[in-house]
Amino acid sequence: MNLLEVRDISFSYRDQKNLLSHLSFEADAGEIVAINGSSGIGKTTLLKIICQVIPTIFHGDLTGNVFINGKNIRNFSLPQLAPQISLLMQEPENQIFLPIVEQELAFGAENLCVPADEIKAKISNTLKLLQIEKLRYHDTATLSYGQKKLVAFASLIILSPQIFLLDEISAGLSKKHLEIVINVIKQLAADGKLIIIADHLDDILKLADKTINLDQHNV
Ligand SMILES: Nc1ncnc2c1ncn2[C@@H]1O[C@H](COP(=O)(O)OP(=O)(O)OP(=O)(O)O)[C@@H](O)[C@H]1O
Ligand SMILES: [Mg+2]
Known part of the structure; x- marks a missing residue:
């Protein structure tokens, strides 16, 4: 059984x-899958x-199904889905909604009732990993x-989550941070996460074990 199975999806x-x-397509733990294709082809939609x-x-006209570990996720509740899969949105304005970076980073874990000192430690480690410690108390x-x-x-x-969906993660990054993000993506995959990336940048696309090219698919 595959970790993720996307089966016969059609959408408008x-x-x-x-x-x-x-x-x-199917994908498994530890893989990096790239979704590419020209602008407007449907990467974000997928x-x-x-x-x-x-x-x-x-909304729209959707047929087909998505399975995680063989289970159709159509009827999963948000608490069932959240530990499995998370989306980094193409437009971060749609994702970030609390006034201070630290609050934003604590929000998801607080909802899952993770103890406060554990949340603080996770935030410190993650900010360090991405080399953005100085942003901790910034106004978002x-x-x-x-x-x-x-x-x-x-x-994220x-x-x-078990599955990371990263939409144009490279957009707006400095060279230094692009390199950091590439290394973190590799590390997450090595730790057994499934990473699915929609991107235009070759540096990111070449990390992929498998590529779904929507230009070819949609001809
Ligand atoms: N909510 C929506 N309602 C109607 N049409 C939409 C909606 N969101 C996107 N579209 C249209 O669907 C098409 C695919 O959009 P999508 O954002 O999935 O493409 P993309 O491959 O991610 O593009 P890009 O590379 O520019 O990010 C585009 O023509 C877009 O204008
Ligand atoms: Mg897009």
Whole structure:
């Protein structure tokens, strides 16, 4: 049984042309999978389907199913889904909503009733890992685009889901932070996480064990 199975997904936004048709693939723990293809082809849409943001929040005509460890996640509750899969959104403004970085990073773990001292330690370790310790007490509204991406990535790492969906994680990063993020992605995969990345950058795409090219799929 595969950790993730995407089976026969077809999708169109309401009254729009078909974006994805009969897309299937499988992926396992420890793998890095790249989703590539030209702008507007449906990479972000596919990631939203894999984590059920579509159809839960955004609607459209969706057929097909997503399975985690053989279980259809269509009917999973949020508490069932959250430990399994998390999405780093393409637009970090949609992800970050608390005023201070530390509060933002604590939020998910607080909801899972993780003890406060454990949360503090997780935050310290993750900020160190991504080399953004100096952002801990920053106002989230004043962060740059790339800093927001890093904070959003940190919040995923703290939650430590089995499957990471990373949408354009390289956007807005300095060269130094791109290198750090690449190493962290490799480390997460080595620790047994499944990483699925939509990106334009070769430095990121070349990390992949497997590539789903939506341009080829949609011809
Ligand atoms: N909520 C929505 N309602 C209607 N159409 C949408 C919606 N979100 C995206 N689209 C359209 O669906 C298509 C695919 O969008 P998507 O964001 O999945 O592409 P992408 O491959 O991620 O593009 P990019 O490389 O620019 O991030 C685009 O034409 C986009 O305009
Ligand atoms: Mg996109």
